[in-house]
Structures are given as structure tokens and as C-alpha cells.
Amino acid sequence: MDLPLYLEPRLEPRLASLLGATGFLRTLASGLGSPLNVVLPDQIVENLARFRAVYRKHRLSGEVFFAHKANRSSALVRRLAASRDGTGIDVASLGEVQHALGAGFAPAQIMATGPKNPEFLWLAARSGAAVNVDGRGELDDLAAVVRRYGLPRVRVLLRLSSFSSPGVRQLTRQSRFGTPVSELDALLKAVERHQDVVDFTGVGYHLDTTSIAEKAVALEGCVLVMNECRSRGLEPRVIDAGGGFGVNYLADGGQWDRYTTELTQAVMGNREALTWGRHGYGLRCEAGTLRGGLGLYPAHRPVAGERYLDALLSHPAPSLGRTLAASLLESLYDLYTEPGRALVDQCGLTLARVLEVRRTEAGDRMVRLEANADDIGLEEHGVLMDPVVVPRAGTRDPAADGEPVGVYLAGNLCLESDLITRRMVFLPCLPQPGDLLGFPNTAGYCMDFSADQAQHQPVARKVAAWQEEGAWRWCLDEQYWPVIQGEGIHEA
Ligand SMILES: *Cc1c(COP(=O)(O)O)cnc(C)c1O
Numbered sequence: 001m002d003l004p005l006y007l008e009p010r011l012e013p014r015l016a017s018l019l020g021a022t023g024f025l026r027t028l029a030s031g032l033g034s035p036l037n038v039v040l041p042d043q044i045v046e047n048l049a050r051f052r053a054v055y056r057k058h059r060l061s062g063e064v065f066f067a068h069k070a071n072r073s074s075a076l077v078r079r080l081a082a083s084r085d086g087t088g089i090d091v092a093s094l095g096e097v098q099h100a101l102g103a104g105f106a107p108a109q110i111m112a113t114g115p116k117n118p119e120f121l122w123l124a125a126r127s128g129a130a131v132n133v134d135g136r137g138e139l140d141d142l143a144a145v146v147r148r149y150g151l152p153r154v155r156v157l158l159r160l161s162s163f164s165s166p167g168v169r170q171l172t173r174q175s176r177f178g179t180p181v182s183e184l185d186a187l188l189k190a191v192e193r194h195q196d197v198v199d200f201t202g203v204g205y206h207l208d209t210t211s212i213a214e215k216a217v218a219l220e221g222c223v224l225v226m227n228e229c230r231s232r233g234l235e236p237r238v239i240d241a242g243g244g245f246g247v248n249y250l251a252d253g254g255q256w257d258r259y260t261t262e263l264t265q266a267v268m269g270n271r272e273a274l275t276w277g278r279h280g281y282g283l284r285c286e287a288g289t290l291r292g293g294l295g296l297y298p299a300h301r302p303v304a305g306e307r308y309l310d311a312l313l314s315h316p317a318p319s320l321g322r323t324l325a326a327s328l329l330e331s332l333y334d335l336y337t338e339p340g341r342a343l344v345d346q347c348g349l350t351l352a353r354v355l356e357v358r359r360t361e362a363g364d365r366m367v368r369l370e371a372n373a374d375d376i377g378l379e380e381h382g383v384l385m386d387p388v389v390v391p392r393a394g395t396r397d398p399a400a401d402g403e404p405v406g407v408y409l410a411g412n413l414c415l416e417s418d419l420i421t422r423r424m425v426f427l428p429c430l431p432q433p434g435d436l437l438g439f440p441n442t443a444g445y446c447m448d449f450s451a452d453q454a455q456h457q458p459v460a461r462k463v464a465a466w467q468e469e470g471a472w473r474w475c476l477d478e479q480y481w482p483v484i485q486g487e488g489i490h491e492a
Helices: 013-020 022-032 041-057 074-081 094-102 118-127 136-148 181-193 212-231 253-267 306-314 324-330
Strands: 036-039 062-067 088-091 110-112 130-133 154-161 198-204 238-240 283-286 289-292 334-337 348-359 365-369 388-390 405-410 419-427 436-440 461-468 471-476
Touching (some): 013 041, 022 461, 022 471, 041 062, 062 074, 074 088, 094 110, 094 118, 110 118, 118 130, 130 136, 136 154, 136 181, 154 212, 181 212, 212 238, 212 324
Parallel strands (some): 062 088, 130 154
Antiparallel strands (some): 036 348, 348 365, 348 436, 388 436
């Protein structure tokens, strides 16, 4: 075999310590089954503090809203609600707003985003949450609900899209969401009409892109729109820069470069296959020419999370010249952000038990897990990252006596496509039935976003884990409250 092409996960101390607590993880999995999700509520407040530090660095005020959709966990949301740093939550469904209220978030800290039905609009308005409005139709609906049911005046933000910048070619990508800036006038007229029932607090965007240049166009676009609003006599005070700050999943950029290079070589047929069925992750070889593009998450991203926010704020506004932070500060606009994935970075892992290890007809090693591709959504989200072997009780450290090996990871569904990875995953030794594989850093979208009951297979249980006097403790996710846990008190 060629050199193992590892894609080792980036592990911060808390998650590394959890993965090292093999006895603890084995006990959890034997009691609660496989797959099993473990979340780390203390990590999310640490991540929040890092975002707040970037606000402070740029002397900006405003709020960080956790985009709840990244994870359904109660423990993470309750822990955030109790944080002394103060945080908001971005909810995208009726269930999420109920969950946020029930976790202790004050309505003033809740913002409703995403597609909304009448019940969601009603509860958001009834409770006093802010509503991030997608367009004219939704604004009219909201105003009608407020009038009809005699609700208090609702704080409203306008989600905008399709920004352009004077003298700059760079436009922002098309989005299904938000109102194109070119239709702003009609939207503002509606705002003016509904002023008795809506309190217009600001404008914003959410762009699913890694490009800072593109986000700079959007953020500056918002500053320009705010100025226009003020010249019309409206008084918005907030700019909402959405989410999409990203996560750096991998420990080693060299491994990532090597892997993607070798993957390209394999697609071209210049080396032995690295994927099941010659899957190319978007790349293909046509008559000796490489076509397509790598449809993967850029798993090694040194500038992610709060660092990405810092880089964006330090970036010059495309036409105003000064930095975006200075442009915001100058007008005393508050900054809202809605990080999802970035706020749950390092906040958990998914465990799956190894059921079988065998050789395929072609001689490849296939490791079958007691979990399926919907339980471990890394591949679905284009994140290529190795799991960590948690050896079964009574065995030694696998890396100490093992030989590196390439394996395919298959799931527990009776479906050809149920591969947890379509790529060959290199591990320091061959796992054995009874071992666990720990998939780190799944808390952002890769834990429970797609999990279902296919074939009556159980959906993973979820537990919250924390350290107390040097030992790992746990409880069921829904049992977690940030006040008293057994004898311990979580310091907020
Ligand atoms: C999904 C979403 C987010 C969070 O995006 P991340 O990439 O997880 O940071 C924020 N705001 C809105 C409106 C979203 O739809």
C-alpha cells in the first residue's frame, strides 16, 4: 500500500480529552447503544467568548445569535442561554422557537429566520422575538398577524440578497432567500406602511460562501442600504451579517493538500483507486482530461470561525475604502452575526460500533458499523475527516501495535449507497468488531440534521458530557440543565 493518506481531525483540548477517555466512551456506548452522540456544552460558551472577543477588538456592539438548526441539542442551547457573555439564538422553525423559549432564552434574544408558516410567525410575534423577514409577502403576512391578534409591535430585520457594489465587478451569488437589493424600494414602502405594527431595526444577509470578498460586498451593501433608509427617515440600527463563518476540521494542511492531489491522480487513473466505485467527489476523467470540480468542504481552513469574522471586519469595504469594521463603527451600527457550524465547532462527536470487518471481492477492507450515513453526516456535507479508533475493552492502544490500513466504512442499511465514507479511510490499525469509531466534530449539521428511523434502526441517543474535578460526567441531553447536575454546579 502507498503511504497512508491520513486526514486527521483537529482536536482542541476538551474534545481530545474526551476521545482519550476510552473507558468512559465504552461505558456510554455499551449502556446507550450505537450510534451515540456526545455533546460538550462547556465548549459552546468558549466558542461564543471567542466571537465576543472579535466584537470587542473592533469596538463593535451587537449580538451573536446561535443558528439553532446546526444541532437539535437541548444541552447546548440551555448552556448558551445561561451564558454570562450574553447571546442570542436564531430559530428557523416553530419547534426551534419553542425550544429556545423553553431553554430560557428571553424573547428579546430570539430572532426568527428562514421559511415561516403562520404558527411560527404568530409565536415569534406573540412572544416578542425579532423576525428576520425574507420578503414583501412575509412582511405583509407578519403585519396582518400582528393586527389581527392585537400583538405587540414586532422588531423586524430585512434579509437582502443579490448585492452589487458601485465600480466593483464582484456580485454576490444568487440566493433563493432574501429580497434582491434592486427591489428594495418596494420593500421599504411596505415597511413604511406597516410602521404602526413593525419596528424596523435593521437589514442583513446570509450567504453560503467561503469568499470574504463576496461577503464584503454584501456587508458594505448593507451599510449603503442603511444610509438610504436613514435618508428616508427610517431609523434602522442593526446590520446582520448572517452565518457561514466555517470550521477548520483538519489538523494538518499538508495532509489535505496531499490527499486532494492523490484523489485527483486516482480520478485520472494514475494511481490505485481511493474511492468506492471510482467516485470522484465531483471530479471525473473524460478522455484523459480532468473535468468537473471538487465538491468538498474545504476541510483545512485556518481562517474559520471567529477568525473569519475578524478577517471580514478587517477587510476594506469595496467602495467605501476603509475597513468594514470602521464603516460600521462610524455610523454606530450594531453588528449581528448568526454562526451555526462555527459555534458548535469542537462541541461533540458521534460514536459507532464496529460490527464486522471483511474483505471485498476486490480485496478491499470493508468495515461495517452499527450506524448509517444519515447518522454520521460528514460525507453528506462534503467533510472528509478520519474517525478515531476507540479500542474495545482489554485491548492495547491500536496505534502501538497496528499497521496502517485503508478501509471503507459501510453503514447498517440494506442499501448499496449506505456508505459512511465513499473514500478509503486510512487508520493506524485495522479495527476489530467491538471497537468503537469516534467521529469527532460532528455537532455542526453532521449529528442529527438528517438522522431518521430508516428500517426501524434507532436514531442515535444524545448525551451531554462535561469535566468535573478531572473526571468526565454525563447525562442524557434532555436532562441537562446548566444549574445543578448531581452535586456539581456549572459555572456560567
Ligand atoms: C443556516 C443559517 C445560518 C448558519 O449558517 P452556518 O453556516 O452554520 O454558520 C445562519 N443564518 C441563516 C439565515 C441560516 O439559514
